[in-house]
Amino acid sequence: MTKNYILDWTFPNLGKYYRNVPPIRGSLNERLKDAKRLGLTRIEVPFDLVREENDEYLVLNKKIGDVITKDDFVLLYGDNSSKFEGYYVLHTDPELKRAHTLYWNLAEWRNRYLESIVEFSDFVGKPPSAIEFHPSKPKRSKKYMIYSILEAFDKFKGAGFSPYIMIENRTGMYISTVNDMINFYKEVSENLSPNELSKFGFCIDISQLYTQMRKDPVNDLKKLPKDYILGWHIHYRHKPPSNQDSIGWKSIAKLISETENAFYLPEVFKFNDVIKTIKYIENMLKH
Ligand SMILES: [Zn+2]
Numbered sequence: 478m479t480k481n482y483i484l485d486w487t488f489p490n491l492g493k494y495y496r497n498v499p500p501i502r503g504s505l506n507e508r509l510k511d512a513k514r515l516g517l518t519r520i521e522v523p524f525d526l527v528r529e530e531n532d533e534y535l536v537l538n539k540k541i542g543d544v545i546t547k548d549d550f551v552l553l554y555g556d557n558s559s560k561f562e563g564y565y566v567l568h569t570d571p572e573l574k575r576a577h578t579l580y581w582n583l584a585e586w587r588n589r590y591l592e593s594i595v596e597f598s599d600f601v602g603k604p605p606s607a608i609e610f611h612p613s614k615p616k617r618s619k620k621y622m623i624y625s626i627l628e629a630f631d632k633f634k635g636a637g638f639s640p641y642i643m644i645e646n647r648t649g650m651y652i653s654t655v656n657d658m659i660n661f662y663k664e665v666s667e668n669l670s671p672n673e674l675s676k677f678g679f680c681i682d683i684s685q686l687y688t689q690m691r692k693d694p695v696n697d698l699k700k701l702p703k704d705y706i707l708g709w710h711i712h713y714r715h716k717p718p719s720n721q722d723s724i725g726w727k728s729i730a731k732l733i734s735e736t737e738n739a740f741y742l743p744e745v746f747k748f749n750d751v752i753k754t755i756k757y758i759e760n761m762l763k764h
Contacts, residue, residue: 481516483759484734484741487566488512488520492746497531500555505601507555509563515752519564519606521742522554524597526570526577542576544589547596557600566708566740567594567605567640571647572613579613582621591625591632604638607708607740609645609680618651623664630673641740643680643707648689652679655686655697662705678707682744684714687724695728708740709733715746717753730761 488511494503508520527534527543534541537549545553569590572579580586598604610625612618622644629642644661646652652661658679666674679701686694711733713722720726733741743754 482755483762484755485739486517486519486741486743486755488515488517489742489744489746489751490521490523490568491748491751493748495531499536499552501531501533501536502553504555505557505561505563505565506559509561511748512563515755519566519740521568522565522605524567524569524594525574528574529576540576541574542578544586544593546593547600550597550600554600557602561601561603564606565601566742567597567608569594569608569610571611571645572650578617579611580617581613581625582617584624587625587628588632591629595632595636598636598638604633604636605640607641607643609643609708611645611647612651612653615651622651622661623668626665626677627668630669630676639676641676641678641707643678643740645680645682645708645710646685646689647682648685653685653689655694655701658701658705678705680708680710680740680742681706682710683724683729684710684712684744693724695725695732698729698732703736706736706739708742709736710742710744711754711758712744715744717743717745717750718757726757727761730758733758734762 488508494507495501502523505520505522512518512520527537527539527541527545529541536552570577570579594608612622626642633639644652646658652658665677669677683694690697711718718726743751745751745754
């Protein structure tokens, strides 16, 4: 995508884009402008359920945790009539906030959520390069999360596009360890066509994995076949990684550089931390 860096980085979602007046979550073009300052052309776009923050639910006249739909997009992301010239990765709701629930166990909800992604692609004028989904608690994910993936492939195919589909690990949730990923991949591979399977994989959040495993996750990660991995979230508790962390970033840097075509995200919240994170990892790859 870009020749400026060794790895193919995506510009992250930052705190500065959120505000009290529409567009409440900030526009895509605003993000792209910042991304371009770093020589990047792909941005991450947050696609959370309706939030409490900034009175979003009041502006949208919805309940906290509702699925956002096409009537909401202009209020959240601005008028998109000035075309979006970049690329984007859609980061769907991570279920971090109170009253945000991913009902992967409910067919009707899954359909509504996937439909809203199709509507959003129409709104932007192009589909996302990749979509990140998050596991919920085991009771809402075990036996059901698989349907969300199969239905996502069907839904997007029906809409005429084929983004990469990733699942991000989350501490304490249905997919939180490397073993969880291996088991889930087996389930998925039995149900997807080879073509679809080539577009499915995990987005590995190293910091979340570290919190879950309570140790440097590098040895576990080495057990994970490379073709299971489509993305990496790089940060240490949403700060740039450093030599003081209990994670051996040097071996992590080498490991993550070995996954072909992966999406790399410096998952930090401040603009200056984006380039710090990128440089920290890339310097390790150079020396
Ligand atoms: Zn992450």
